[in-house]
Amino acid sequence: VKTLFEAIMLVFLVMYLFLQNMRATLIPTIAVPVVLLGTFAILAAFGYSINTLTMFGMVLAIGLLVDDAIVVVENVERVMMEDKLPPKEATEKSMSQIQGALVGIAMVLSAVFIPMAFFGGSTGAIYRQFSITIVSAMALSVLVALILTPALCATLLKPTSAEHHENKGGFFGWFNTTFDHSVNHYTNSVGKILGSTGRYLLI
Structure with missing residues (x-):
């Protein structure tokens, strides 16, 4: 319980x-x-x-x-x-x-x-x-x-x-900013991988 x-x-x-x-x-x-x-x-x-x-x-x-x-x-x-x-x-x-x-x-x-x-x-x-x-x-x-x-x-x-989320301050503001940066970084990384599919497939 x-x-x-x-x-x-x-x-x-x-x-x-x-x-x-x-x-x-x-x-x-x-x-x-x-x-x-x-x-x-x-x-x-x-x-x-x-x-x-x-x-x-x-x-x-x-x-x-x-x-x-x-x-x-x-x-x-x-x-x-x-x-x-x-x-x-x-x-x-x-x-x-x-x-x-x-x-x-x-x-x-x-x-x-x-x-x-x-x-x-x-x-x-x-x-x-x-x-x-x-x-x-x-x-x-x-x-x-x-x-x-x-x-x-x-x-x-x-x-x-x-x-609503963009105007948050304090911890939530920091979390939203960090999370957005992580999402953007991940999106860019996936885009690069898709642009070089053959190379990453060999790896």
Whole structure:
């Protein structure tokens, strides 16, 4: 349980570091306990108890299940900034753009973990618990991203300017500048590699 709460706190801090907006950070954070409680209910329905293996799956799932909510929050913020729309209208437009992507993400992740549930023997029983934990968390994460997260975005988010991150000072200003420089350096490096594909292929 301690590791579970540590994972939630770590995810919260990382989200706040990049989103730099407490309201935007709270929305994916709220989704975490909702999905975890639903996952526990599904495990109980399959007859599994809370053990080391299922808790390990939960800890891994925490980092994955917030992705859907973050996609929704970031796209709503982008629509608000680019189209100058209020939160409710921005949320409606945003969801019309990304609903298919959210379902696609869930299907791809499920395709990775579902086959583990069909392994046989004693090893298969272990894999089965892990698979059901991850897949159920992913499925509930998409449902929350399609139902709860848009409602929270329309209620909690406030319009921000395009210069929101650029005008930051202190630690966040330094972080944004450093991160932008790193992205530019990486982009330039990849561009050079693509320009000399044959040479780098030989290397």
